[in-house]
Amino acid sequence: QYFGPYPFASYGHIVVPMDGVSLETQSMTLIDAGVVARGLEYVVVHELAHQWFGDSVSPASWADIWLNEGFAVYASWLWDEAQSPERMIGQLEATERQAWQADSGEPLADPSAGNLFGFNSYIKGAWVLRMLRGEIGDEAFFDTLRAYHERFKGGVASSADFQAVAEEVSGQKLDWFFEQWVYGQLMPNLTVNWEQQSNGDLQVQVCQRQDNLFIFDLPLAVVGDDAQHGGETIKVDEIEEQFIMPAGFAVIQMQVDPNQALLAEVEVNQVEVFVPCR
Ligand SMILES: [Zn+2]
Structure with a gap:
């Protein structure tokens, strides 16, 4: 509904003990046994979202890793939002504080090697999507996600590619938004x-x-x-x-x-x- 049709022929999970790590292996996600035992739905949603963003569309370079992780975290927020908008707001407040405390101070689209899978790529990335949605509106935002996947599926995309699709779909210039949130450092x-x-x-x-x-x-x-x-x-x-x-x-x-x-x-x-x- 939000991302467009599922990009592969089938989907399944392999459940194995992996010490808390799950991995979005294409069309057959590796899920840590602890996720199932503890009922962590958000992990299942996160890894499923990677089928679109990560597996079907892969990052053009490591610098674009937020296009994987930020999108997958944002998908789990959409899941929460659909279940309880109020609970969602409470969780956002908590992630905001964490994002602030854990901010590497590096641009979202240019993390250092040690921070590729750091907090910014996940949480700040998801926040940037939430704010982009606020800026261009629900319709243009979800049209952007679908158009972005449709255009780059089976290939790779960069932050600039994503910005280009968002600008094309929304009809708005978004340089100022991407400059401060994606290519710039820090947060207010x-x-x-x-x-x-x-x-x-x-x-x-x-x-x-x-x-x-x-x-x-x-x-x-x-x-x-x-x-x-x-x-x-x-x-x-x-x-x-x-x-x-x-x-x-x-x-x-x-x-x-x-x-x-x-x-x-x-x-x-x-x-x-x-x-x-x-
Ligand atoms: Zn992930």
């Missing part, structure tokens, strides 16, 4: 400071703490003490942003990116005095 490290003014408006300051500038949409939700909800999504494209956000009630909490649309480390502070970010 944000501090969001806010204060409610006497007229009820919220003054909000967003600081980007990482070295390289990122451009993104940042959803902000506010909650009042009578469970009132409000919020808006703001465009961030500077190291420091200040803006005013109207609120019709006394705000007690600000939630930044509550639905996990953006891969970022975020600190939120209610402040009385604003100081420059740097």
Whole structure:
């Protein structure tokens, strides 16, 4: 449904004890016996997804390994999302923290040899797909996955090939997206400071703490003490942003990116005095 027709004639599993490692051998996945014993569905989904992304379309070079692992992790997130969107959000929050802590600081599309199968290739890769979906929308995103597989099945593809398909299908220029998330380093490290003014408006300051500038949409939700909800999504494209956000009630909490649309480390502070970010 999401990836297009299964690319091979048959599919099966060989279950053997492999110390926690499973491998997407073409059309007959090697599954570690522990996966079956512990009911780890996500591993089965991950290895199945590799039949499309990894086996049918292989990476043009080792630098493109995220096109295997990020896609397979993302497939397991789609599985989770179909079962429980709420649980999915909770898991994303956990992976976001892990991705931040484990970030190698290397570009996604150029990991060093020791990090080929590191956290970035898997988790940051999957996050990049999630954010691309947010950027171009569900329809263009899944059309992109199917078109990418259709065009490169039985062969190899690079990050540039994937970008070209995404641009063609969505009709959008995505250089800025791939530059910062795929070819660039790091991920956003944000501090969001806010204060409610006497007229009820919220003054909000967003600081980007990482070295390289990122451009993104940042959803902000506010909650009042009578469970009132409000919020808006703001465009961030500077190291420091200040803006005013109207609120019709006394705000007690600000939630930044509550639905996990953006891969970022975020600190939120209610402040009385604003100081420059740097
Ligand atoms: Zn894998």
